[in-house]
Amino acid sequence: MIQTYHPIQISVLVAARNEEKNIERCLQSLQALDFPKESLEIIIGDDDSNDRTADIAASYIQDKPQFKYIKITRQISGLKGKANVLAQLSHEAKGRYLFYCDADIAVQPTWASEMSAHFRPGTGVVVGVTRMKHTHLLADLLSMEWLFALGVMRFFSLVKIPITGMGNNMAVTREAYFKIGGYEKIGFSIVEDYALFMAIIGGGYGFKMAYKPEIISISEPMNTFSELLGQRKRWMHGVMESFWVTRLSLFVSSLIVPILLILSIFYPINLIAGITQYYLLITGIALLSMTILKQYDLWKAALLFWFYMVSIGLIMLVNYYLPSKTIWKGREY
The missing domain is CATH 3.90.550.10 (Spore Coat Polysaccharide Biosynthesis Protein SpsA; Chain A)
Known part of the structure; x- marks a missing residue:
């Protein structure tokens, strides 16, 4: 032929x-x-x-x-x-x-x-790699979220662990x-x-x-926040179907502050020190991702990213488990 x-x-x-x-x-x-x-x-x-x-x-x-x-x-x-x-x-x-x-x-x-x-x-x-247009602080935080997540995916790809497309x-x-x-x-x-x-x-x-x-x-x-919730409702379906590392990362990043708070009640751990160390770790990764990709306009978002991450993760979990339809591009799924 x-x-x-x-x-x-x-x-x-x-x-x-x-x-x-x-x-x-x-x-x-x-x-x-x-x-x-x-x-x-x-x-x-x-x-x-x-x-x-x-x-x-x-x-x-x-x-x-x-x-x-x-x-x-x-x-x-x-x-x-x-x-x-x-x-x-x-x-x-x-x-x-x-x-x-x-x-x-x-x-x-x-x-x-x-x-x-x-x-x-x-x-x-x-x-x-994708980021948002530089228009406002929320957009920059969203950009930092993408760069951070894709940086983590890049790390796992080096050891042949697939995360997502x-x-x-x-x-x-x-x-x-x-x-x-x-x-x-x-x-x-x-x-x-x-x-x-x-x-x-x-x-x-x-x-x-x-x-x-x-x-x-x-x-x-x-x-708008409502648009963000709609997008994340859809994304969470992918997270929950994905490799266990992705699911574990979401739960840990979303719940670590409440977990540390509960542990501090029953065990002699330094809550402030634990949260500070976590902030420095996440912020360090965010700044490294920003630097490798030369997206220097995101430095403020990198310093604030930890606060955004621990908040949006918890919101995504609650929003996902609420009994509601996923609406995307005017259609229900």
Whole structure:
């Protein structure tokens, strides 16, 4: 059988639903990639948007042949939401590598070239780094949270312990994706990035954490506490399905202060000293992550991060266990 040669090396898959505020910024950043245009395609899957996402995307890409817009009207059996979109875009893609980028993300010009350089023989998935746009203190704390968590993931990746993927900054090989059967075989998950990451690892492929400044993508931040709670409700499903190290880390970081308080009642421990040591440990890791990734504008957030972390962790646990639906992009899950 003669194989058809495709010059496309990278297919960037963008799932978009009601992203009229962000889609043009995303597409502009993808247009600015320093990767050869003849080796790159960017496929936008419009997930039944009911705003101006389609009009804005169509207007922007009309004179750019490396872009392709697809209106997603079909639902694959067993799939819905973003997983359904990405499954269909994967069959449209011609690239050797499938890159994932959300519609509220702006990538750096070096993103595609630097991420693809991390693939080695046997590597099935590469996970990048994302932070928030520098707009307000909450956004900076969210950025610090991502850098901190991804720094921990980077540490475990060095000893070959997989933690999770990240759907707004991740790349997989075409071979690995279709060998494990793609999203059709994986089935629906509200945390489709984690499901794909673990399926590829389970398929015998290796993984890399691309922890460097050149691959950092910039996301639009959550601007209200209610938006943050909705996002974290979804994330917690991924945490609870993930590797035991991830679950343990969340429970320890969320409950360590109450635990130390209770222990101090029954045992002769120095509560203030224990909390101070914990603050210094977390702050040290935060500052190290910030420095390695050269995100120096986050120094204030790094110093305050411990207070945010012990608070948001507890809130996430309570919010997760409350009997309520997970709502994402206007849909209930």
